[in-house]
Amino acid sequence: MAVVLGIETSCDDTSVAVLDGTRQLSLITQNHLHEHVKYGGIVPEVASRQHMKAIGAVYRSALDSAQINPTDIDLIAATRGPGLAGSLIVGFNFARGLSTALSKPLVSVNHLEGHVYACWIGDNQHIPPSFPCVCLVVSGGHTELTVMDDDGYHRLLGRTRDDAAGEAFDKVARIMGLGFPGGPAIERYAELLGDMSAYNLPRAWLADSMDFSFSGLKTAVYRARNGLLGPTEERRIFKDGSYLDFQGLKRDSIVRMAAGFQESVVDVLTEKSAAAVKQVGAVSMVLAGGVAANTALRKSIKAKVGVPCFMPKMEHCMDNAAMIAMAGSIRWHSQMDHNLLYQDVDINPSLELGSGY
Numbered sequence: 395m396a397v398v399l400g401i402e403t404s405c406d407d408t409s410v411a412v413l414d415g416t417r418q419l420s421l422i423t424q425n426h427l428h429e430h431v432k433y434g435g436i437v438p439e440v441a442s443r444q445h446m447k448a449i450g451a452v453y454r455s456a457l458d459s460a461q462i463n464p465t466d467i468d469l470i471a472a473t474r475g476p477g478l479a480g481s482l483i484v485g486f487n488f489a490r491g492l493s494t495a496l497s498k499p500l501v502s503v504n505h506l507e508g509h510v511y512a513c514w515i516g517d518n519q520h521i522p523p524s525f526p527c528v529c530l531v532v533s534g535g536h537t538e539l540t541v542m543d544d545d546g547y548h549r550l551l552g553r554t555r556d557d558a559a560g561e562a563f564d565k566v567a568r569i570m571g572l573g574f575p576g577g578p579a580i581e582r583y584a585e586l587l588g589d590m591s592a593y594n595l596p597r598a599w600l601a602d603s604m605d606f607s608f609s610g611l612k613t614a615v616y617r618a619r620n621g622l623l624g625p626t627e628e629r630r631i632f633k634d635g636s637y638l639d640f641q642g643l644k645r646d647s648i649v650r651m652a653a654g655f656q657e658s659v660v661d662v663l664t665e666k667s668a669a670a671v672k673q674v675g676a677v678s679m680v681l682a683g684g685v686a687a688n689t690a691l692r693k694s695i696k697a698k699v700g701v702p703c704f705m706p707k708m709e710h711c712m713d714n715a716a717m718i719a720m721a722g723s724i725r726w727h728s729q730m731d732h733n734l735l736y737q738d739v740d741i742n743p744s745l746e747l748g749s750g751y
């Protein structure tokens with residue numbers, strides 16, 4: 395088994411991980427969201443500079459935590475794209491420097507492929523998904539449904555025509571004033587539904603297409619926004635000291651709206667995944683990406699797709715370097731191509747699932 399160092403800097407997380415085979419020895423992630431909140435979204439230049447400042451220390455902590463020396467590393471894997479160009483360059487160049495200094499091979503990784511391979515991380519007894527496998531990658535920037543016929547081979551079945559699923563969570567949370575990132579916030583409000591009924595919001599089935607669309611749903615929430623006005627409860631404080639603010643809106647309406655929005659997204663993602671599994675005769679399914687952290691979605695997919703479902707542990711749903719190390723390791727060992735020394739490769743901010751590494 396090889397010791398693999400993974401490096402991920404595609405957006406606002408500086409992350410470095412060490413795997414021994416499929417076993418995680420360390421994962422250190424520094425998130426820089428707080429630096430961006432004051433601007434109301436991710437600012438690319440701020441992101442690159444934060445990665446520059448953080449990468450050295452994050453790398454050293456990942457080695458310390460794994461209790462290894464740089465010379466123990468057999469392989470280096472780094473995200474090549476998709477993502478923010480300036481951010482990708484910081485991580486990929488750091489990896490290139492290490493590869494030169496240590497005389498160890500460098501393998502480039504498609505970030506979306508990394509999300510999928512997060513399901514391969516585990517101890518020695520861990521059994522990975524079998525092929526053909528339907529993959530649904532749902533993140534802040536992507537919603538892609540593919541069938542993976544073998545390691546590294548994806549056929550695209552459908553993708554979003556407008557907003558990504560995570561982006562829809564973020565935008566709807568902003569419309570409702572629930573904070574950023576929107577996914578975890580909406581999920582927490584939706585969990586307060588109890589005996590109330592969720593608002594019935596539209597679902598974009600797009601006839602028989604496997605594509606997705608979430609912009610109509612977002613507009614429906616925007617239109618219904620006035621129905622949320624008028625306070626009944628300002629703040630709900632939980633036993634652990636955490637709280638939810640109702641922003642001067644009607645508590646019940648906001649909860650019913652969050653639940654209705656989540657149900658609509660979960661229904662569409664589940665139905666299309668189940669249809670894809672049937673259509674291609676898949677024997678397993680992978681749900682991955684930040685939105686895969688959503689408990690309602692995990693439960694619904696598990697219950698309805700009819701084949702074994704693989705979902706990353708929560709720490710591997712959001713952007714992290716362990717998934718990059720895992721994808722790089724598989725790529726290296728299965729010799730998916732013959733030019734694995736990537737000293738002269740450029741980053742590629744617009745890679746898609748199945749479009750290369």
Ligand code: KG4
Pocket residue numbers: 405532533534535536559560561563564575576577578581683684685686687688689711712713
């Ligand atoms: O994969 P990721 O960490 O970054 C990208 O590559 O985009 O995904 C981030 C996205 C955000 O849009 C966030 O709102 C969403 O994942 N997300 C969730 C949940 N946790 C994170 N969406 C729904 N439910 C959640 N629990």
Ligand code: ZN
Pocket residue numbers: 505509533534683684712713
């Ligand atoms: Zn991601």
